[in-house]
Amino acid sequence: GAGVSQTPSNKVTEKGKYVELRCDPISGHTALYWYRQSLGQGPEFLIYFQGTGAADDSGLPNDRFFAVRPEGSVSTLKIQRTERGDSAVYLCASSLLEFGKLFFGSGTQLSVL
């Protein structure tokens, strides 16, 4: 595709539910990143994939958060037992090379009621 695509754009869920957020990177980009942005803050790193493997998952806040990228393209961020504090915009980015220029999607606004 022309850019990084994230779906859904908005997700409203209830506390305790499970959610999946999808990211479709730019074709051919091997590096994929997930960030989380709270209102008025800069994005915070969650996880980085190089190909199919998670090269750095040190930003995941706890074991309720998990991400996969099984074929080295599309990635899914999974959040179990959602809490109100998980409410934020979840941003995905991709780059052609490690340390290269990042291209961001428009994000998924997650609201946990």
Added chain:
Amino acid sequence: KQEVTQIPAALSVPEGENLVLNCSFTDSAIYNLQWFRQDPGKGLTSLLLIQSSQREQTSGRLNASLDKSSGRSTLYIAASQPGDSATYLCAVSGETSGSRLTFGEGTQLTVNP
């Protein structure tokens, strides 16, 4: 732990003014520094990427400088236009932290016609 600070938090200027946005970081062992633009409800757009060995980068009316040893970067915008209104974010990647970026909280710029 790397910390990135951006000053000012908000800035309002009349159209046509030249302006400077500031970014400082606590750990000078960086791999590169990027400046991003974020429009409301949108993802981030990369404006300029400066490698740690470089002093500045230019793109059109934008010029970013980097003083790695003092932990500072500036983004200079010449002849500002209303379309430049957005939040500008600075982010650094560390020599030991790989591709993860640490972001500042951003400067919200308003250019008044």
